[in-house]
Amino acid sequence: MALDFDHTTPGDALPGSERRHDLKVVIRDPRHRHQRLLEQLRESEERFRTMADCAPVLLWMAEPDGLCSFFNKTWLDFTGRTLDAELGNGWAEGVHAEDFQCCMHIYLNAFVKRESFRMEYRLRRADGEYRWILDTGVPRYSPGGNFAGYIGSCIDISEMKAAHQTLAEMNDELERRVEERTTELQRSNDELQQFAYAASHDLQAPLRAIVGYTDLLKQRYTGQLDTDADEFISFIVESGKRMSEMINDLLAYSRAGSGELSFEPLNCNVALDHALENLSASIEESSVQIKRGDLPTVPMDMTKMTLLLQNLLGNAIKFRGAEAPIVEIGAEQDGGAWRFHVRDNGIGIAPAHVDRIFQVFQRLHTSEEYPGTGIGLAVCKRTVERYGGRIWVESEPGKGSTFFFTLPATQSVATEQTEPDHAAPG
Numbered sequence: 001m002a003l004d005f006d007h008t009t010p011g012d013a014l015p016g017s018e019r020r021h022d023l024k025v026v027i028r029d030p031r032h033r034h035q036r037l038l039e040q041l042r043e044s045e046e047r048f049r050t051m052a053d054c055a056p057v058l059l060w061m062a063e064p065d066g067l068c069s070f071f072n073k074t075w076l077d078f079t080g081r082t083l084d085a086e087l088g089n090g091w092a093e094g095v096h097a098e099d100f101q102c103c104m105h106i107y108l109n110a111f112v113k114r115e116s117f118r119m120e121y122r123l124r125r126a127d128g129e130y131r132w133i134l135d136t137g138v139p140r141y142s143p144g145g146n147f148a149g150y151i152g153s154c155i156d157i158s159e160m161k162a163a164h165q166t167l168a169e170m171n172d173e174l175e176r177r178v179e180e181r182t183t184e185l186q187r188s189n190d191e192l193q194q195f196a197y198a199a200s201h202d203l204q205a206p207l208r209a210i211v212g213y214t215d216l217l218k219q220r221y222t223g224q225l226d227t228d229a230d231e232f233i234s235f236i237v238e239s240g241k242r243m244s245e246m247i248n249d250l251l252a253y254s255r256a257g258s259g260e261l262s263f264e265p266l267n268c269n270v271a272l273d274h275a276l277e278n279l280s281a282s283i284e285e286s287s288v289q290i291k292r293g294d295l296p297t298v299p300m301d302m303t304k305m306t307l308l309l310q311n312l313l314g315n316a317i318k319f320r321g322a323e324a325p326i327v328e329i330g331a332e333q334d335g336g337a338w339r340f341h342v343r344d345n346g347i348g349i350a351p352a353h354v355d356r357i358f359q360v361f362q363r364l365h366t367s368e369e370y371p372g373t374g375i376g377l378a379v380c381k382r383t384v385e386r387y388g389g390r391i392w393v394e395s396e397p398g399k400g401s402t403f404f405f406t407l408p409a410t411q412s413v414a415t416e417q418t419e420p421d422h423a424a425p426g
């Protein structure tokens with residue numbers, strides 16, 4: 001006989017039970033207690049089995065020796081085999097021959113270390129098709145803390161695998177096509193560069209002859225022909241000179257897009273000194289006031305930077321308005337880049353033209369109004385972009401313009417962002 005405290009209803013109590021305070025003391029037969037425990041155990045096992053069999057995943061359980069002792073109904077339905085056939089190591093017969101070694105290695109290794117594991121393998125389904133399975137196993141322990149084997153769950157990931165595979169294949173195909181197009185573009189770009197260079201270079205010689213001989217004609221025969229003829233000769237000479245200028249500028253544009261890029265640290269203040277020196281005549285003639293801020297050191301080429309600043313400053317002076325011209329130049333750091341600005345109080349640019357002016361030969365005025373060929377800004381854009389930067393303008397007609405350009409502050413950023421170099425004539 002044993003004394004037991006219970007919360008069962010009075011109807012459950014055996015005869016002889018008595019109440020003490022609020023607790024009911026039940027005097028029980030040990031046989032009856034054993035019976036109840038067995039019933040509870042059976043009930044809990046039944047609950048587990050129902051749950052396991054209804055689960056939409058394949059479940060298995062293994063003993064400490066690694067041999068499997070349980071598979072749920074979902075597993076058995078999937079493989080179409082009997083529980084007896086799957087128990088122990090039987091389940092491994094359904095694993096695809098190519099995955100078997102790796103699968104066993106992971107499984108047995110995890111057992112030795114008593115670690116959780118995840119593995120993917122192909123398992124034969126009842127209809128004979130091998131399906132990709134993601135199997136997750138975790139060690140289990142008895143309430144006393146002893147290792148009791150593993151419990152694992154598996155899901156069919158074949159669809160997901162197939163989707164991944166298709167995605168990877170599409171990605172590969174896309175990359176292949178992009179690479180193909182890039183190579184093609186690169187080649188035609190190189191060809192075009194070489195063609196532009198050769199054409200403009202070779203055009204210079206006959207043009208020089210035309211201009212030279214017409215000049216001779218002008219010198220020797222001015223006044224001997226009629227006035228129309230004198231005028232026509234002058235037109236030919238002027239047009240020839242202009243064409244020569246344009247060809248020279250085309251060559252400069254072609255050069256700006258080719259050749260090695262130098263990334264030596266360049267003190268831009270020195271490049272600015274050179275640019276101002278080259279512009280000294282127009283600075284003096286226009287009485288422009290130049291306000292210069294301190295410029296940074298960036299990985300850049302001296303000649304290219306000088307030309308860049310010279311083009312922008314030259315324009316700022318050339319396109320001055322009625323007011324006394326003031327040109328301001330400076331730079332501010334902006335994250336991993338420096339943002340330069342060249343600001344003027346000149347004639348400004350209408351919003352409709354702010355993008356067009358960076359294209360080759362795009363001008364907003366005739367050469368009689370303002371001299372030039374319309375290639376300076378295209379050269380600036382090409383140079384800045386080759387060095388991984390950007391160039392743009394903000395302007396208000398009649399008030400002035402500010403040209404901005406950025407350049408990477410360090411060589412690592414610069415080399416990352418620059419275009420691949422073109423094998424073109426330098």
Ligand code: ADP
Nearest residue numbers: 315316319348357363364372373374375376377
């Ligand atoms: P160019 O100076 O030889 O005409 P650019 O390519 O340097 O060629 O400039 C293209 C055009 O952009 C110029 O003809 C002019 O209309 C406009 N432009 C450039 N800079 C300025 C400026 N600072 N102010 C007003 N207009 C400008």
